Amino acid sequence: MTPKPDNTPEKPVETLTEAEAAAELERLANEIAFHDERYHTEDAPVISDAEYDALRRRNLAIEQRYPDLKRADSPTGSVGAPLAEGFAKVRHAVPMLSLAKAYTDQDVVDFLERAKRFFERDKDFDIAFTAEPKIDGLSASLRYENGVFVQGATRGDGTVGEDITANLRTIADIPHRLKGSGWPEVIEIRGEVYMTYVEFEALKERSTAAGGQDYVNPRNTAAGSLRQKDPAVTASRNLKFFAYAWGYTTADPAPTQYEAVWKFAEWGFQVNPLMVRAKSVDELIAQYRLIEEKRSSLGYDIDGVVYKVDQLELQRRWGFVTGEPRWAIAHKFPAEQATTTVIRIDIQVGRTGTLAPVARLAPVTVGGVVVENVTLHNEDYIKGFDSNGQPIREGRDIRVGDTVVIQRAGDVIPQIVDVVIDKRPQDAMPYDFPHVCPVCGSPATREVNEKTGKEDSRRRCTGELICSAQAVERLRHFVSRGAMDIEGMGAENIDLFFNAGLIDTADDIFTLKDKRVEAQEALAKRREEQARQREAVSGKERKNVRSVDQRNFEGLDKLFAAIDARRKPELDRFIFALGIRHVGDTTAALLARTFSTIEEFIRVGKETAAAEDPHTVFPSINGIGDTVIGALIDFFGNERNDKVLDDLLEHVHPKPYVVNVSADSEVAGKTVVFTGSLEKMTRSEAKAMAERLGAKVAGSVSAKTDLVVAGPGAGSKLKTATELGIEVIDEDAWLERVRGSV
Template sequence: MVERADKPIDELTEAEAEVELARLAAAIAQANIAYHQNDAPDLNDAEWDALKRRNDAIEEAFPGLVRVDSPSLTVGAPPAEGFAKVRHAVPMLSLAKAYTDQDVVDFIQRGHRFFERDKELELVFTAEPKIDGLSASLRYENGVFVQGATRGDGTVGEDITANLRTIADIPAKLAGTGWPDSIEIRGEVYMTYAEFQALKARSAAAGGQDYVNPRNTAAGSLRQKDAAVTASRNLRFFAYAWGQSSAEPADTQYDAVQKFAEWGFKVSPLMVRAKSVEELVAQYRLIEAQRSSLGYDIDGVVYKVDRLDLQQRWGFVTGEPRWAIAHKFPAEQATTVVKRIDIQVGRTGTLAPVARLAPVTVGGVVVENVTLHNEDYIKGIDSTGRSIRGDEPIDVRIGDTVVIQRAGDVIPQIVRVVLEKRPANAAPYEFPHECPICKSPATREINPKTGKEDSRRRCTGELVCAAQAVERLRHFVSRGAMDIEGLGAENIDLFFNAGLIKTAADIFTLKDRRAEVQAALGARREAQAKLREEASGKARKNVRGVEDRNYEGLEKLFNAIDARREPELDRFIFALGIRHIGETTAAVLARTFSTMEELIRVGKETAAHADDPHSVFPDVDGIGDTVIEALIDFFGNQRNDDVIEALLKQVKPKPYVLSVSADSVVAGKTVVFTGSLEKMTRSEAKAMAERHGAKVAGSVSAQTDILVAGPGAGSKLKKAEDLGVQVISEDDWFALIAK
């Protein structure tokens, strides 16, 4: 059977389309957070665009299934925690993208068709480099810089005023004359290649972290809680647009940007006006040719309609202006040699092979590592066994000469192997079958649906594998799991590296080791002080409100930890981080087994009968073979038993008790939710119904008692009406369960 993710859209059923839209919304949201909030993209531009295009096409084919969290209705990612929020008076939108000259032709033709009644109109466009940095908006009142923010999700960003004040290219007061009483100047914060290499060298000499590329480093520098650290990074800023303004700065895009230069901003010297496709593409080629000599990252050229009144007339499509487009550069390529292949172990135990390369510059960035994804990729085949390099599979070997490129100008990848340069003694790579960190077996699971091996090999060490430990600890304390306030990623990293936390049980003994905790915090305070001292005199003068918070809230942290010693059972199960067990499945397990002791007993007994697990594990709606296999792997590992035993000496999960009102009017009824729920998430709706004794189903049938239909309800609503099922709104549902 064709998987939904690969199935042609015109062959999708409505149920499959609904599931696929949910998958795409989750995948794109995760990618947006990785790029905009964590500054660590996990998809390249082409991969992100492919997901977005598929989402938009499915929504066009099934308009009744458009989700409230649809990627077509959102921009960027929610603002990160830790900064005050700023609501943009004018949304900061993304741009449509062009990858070929024909895409540019199509863009120009759309413009001419839109304005075709204006027979004498001559459309003029601007062309300027697309800087690869972090978007920022700067608000000026009476010429004075008063507030700065990131783009965030396009509607709400993060207040980073103090950090932006440390950037020399951002004037504290506008120069010249003629600026509006109030205006938001928008542009891109970036880091030059020279500054990036200098930072890498300083960090390496101090034994600090490595930095991946200028864009991520600039974004991370701009989000520092200590503005002195931002100041030490020597960030730069180009102005190219504006948001809310008490008066338009000019009549055209080009003249407005030239005004910015008069007011003291740096603007791109490569911005030009053009009247035709040929002129636009010629400027694109010129900028592309100069790309490597600019000294900073660009990833394309942006075209905009020049006249502001025409921009307003052409208008916007959801999340994007119609009058602008970004013409992206193809990925640059270079040739280098594979020096060795290392194995890294991820949070879920995945063994990820990484090729260590002879250093080579690609797009102004020195590339020394490239992911090899999995052992099939190394062999040159995909999950179906088909070749991914040429007609016949071509593997990657140590000593091979390879052509690499930075996909989306961010993630390095191998394009091809130069076979004619392969050394005579180069041997096929033997992928390890045990974890290089903890020596536990590393296995490839069998997909129960397809009967095929998973493409990734995973360590079965679970909680005792050091490589997985930090990420698992972060998950353990996260909001959906144990929800320990104050013990975020920064403190988890600090305490783990200091040897204070190795397993989850250690979290609950931190209070008994107060002196060691204070010593770790003190070391961090000294490191932060040293960074402040390294900032320039100007930077120190510009830093405002930098406070030492290392010791603040220590008692609050200890109290927060103690408050989680009796967690809800479903939260505790989810916090363990067992593969394939998310919040919903954890709740099912909690309801089924009621206590942690009973889940452990059944889990261990099932692991002991792994050849016939169904002879032990009960038949539970919502628990399939994949979850059962994950439980077998987890409870069949003695090392995990030891960790859980230590943890249960510190915490006592509450037995699961389903609280159902005896007189609930929906008790015993089967309920289906459809359409876009506006007052609750799907998981909240399901939990609410179950608390009132109802059973939640995914499809409408003759056994369905109630259909709760939100906006955009489609085939389920029609089927319910045909079957005579009671149909109510979301408000009706709340009124019903309140009776």
């Protein structure tokens, strides 16, 4: 699933019916999971921080209004995304949490007012705060035992991170042994790994000279550098580290946040010199303005200022809420803007057939990055009105030749925020969005939502399997990191082998080594072309140490080995790799857990597609609604997909999905329903615990339910359980019951 911005106004939470709220929670869970994966795992975000935060706020508001509808895969309280492959897991002794966001001065005023209200009964109360730059890099936690660095990890999902100790040891700012004295027996120093502008530009130059990849921005490059499997590659990137917090420790480093951070400096860490201590809103905002003014001259990326309650005792008293500390907030900077012109508008076709318009711009620098392309989302966005006739950008359409104001939302994603009508050329014509696919010529239509009767904001190619653009995008998705994760078979090689006629559908990937000679010739042709381009730029002839043929053979051997290594993938990865609409990685995991084998998944899928009422066949799965069921019907109801699946399964044998069940579990085999608010664990944690112990977690209460765990705010489900005589216990009783099994 690849969510795209939809300009249909959102219905206010307080007006949602229960059915609408359930559908909206399903949409939000899938969309937030997608964006978590793009940001935290792939280091390639596609929306701004503000847009992402708005999704999470809406999700929380709906859950608070309808607590019984909270999903097993709810993003509430979660941080980050699933871990990348290739690294051992590290469980954080103290979770690495995200921060609440402030976008205006009034948000900061509100933050301080909340603090004062919470502590208003304290006599002679004197609260202080720290303010420091918010570094735009990758969070890391460093464990020191008796002053020696023993383990380092990424934030991961906030609870479990990736062990990147070897890579962190290559960073000069991270001491292998603490200096000075007075450090606790054990302490986890936390901070941000980042890349300076100078190092980023040097890396880009080296990569360009070698014909390598193009790097987008320092933050994503730093994150990718830290996840290298070869520490020598990480070392070559000259990464930096600022220390600003800590996790588990056997003793507080100091009584206050400010003193603790300067202790880190004594122990050999780099700390940010712009951190100050303040007591009033005016002082905090003054530091925000100062840091914002210095931002362009710092030499590294920051995207705001973090305020924290200074006294550690007060931090502990104020506590946490929904995965965030109450005592800290990040005051984000507004996006930087620039003006440029629209040269042309191109249409790209995605793997699900979506026609995605892209504006090609006269190059312009925004926030230190040259921007030449910007997404226009859909045809309504270009027209300046959404499908309900509501204006976008004050109803100003976008035309070729227009002067536009752009900004990098969240300092990452370029977007058009305004059109300068006064500078519009007299001959500029409204853009005529194509009604046929520019790649295959098939009709491109806008679907109508059967429930709402509204037209979808996106136009899609109906060519499906005859559309080469969709075929390429499906293949790219199939081999991607979150799907089959075939190392070395990236977008560039997919394009190369597809255009050479060597792969057409996913099963062709697994017979590619039977076409070794043709593959070698295609690679050699590309390498020769790249070499000619480098010679044309540098004016220097290349000096081959090894022949092109030799390198091609070595590269192919590694690629074929990587392909063979993925012939028995995990079931959830395989289902996700199929590219079924609305089936993201989270939904794929739910399907894998429910059906256990690929054969059972296909059987139920086909029977569901053939049934008059799909609900009589497809089981009730908490977290999967009509949208996903409809997508499965479309997929399994298409005979062409049957052949693709059959051909693929001749070469690929997904492993059964196995849940490890505790042998002495008292709830094994029972159907459990969680309802109301849980206070000692998240709903996702409770569900995972129950399934680990062999229980089945259902979303609704029926005569088949064995046990209901009810927290505060339990509503209709508790009432139904009482009427049916089903055993009902509270959260404490549940934890006591499973204590000997977990």
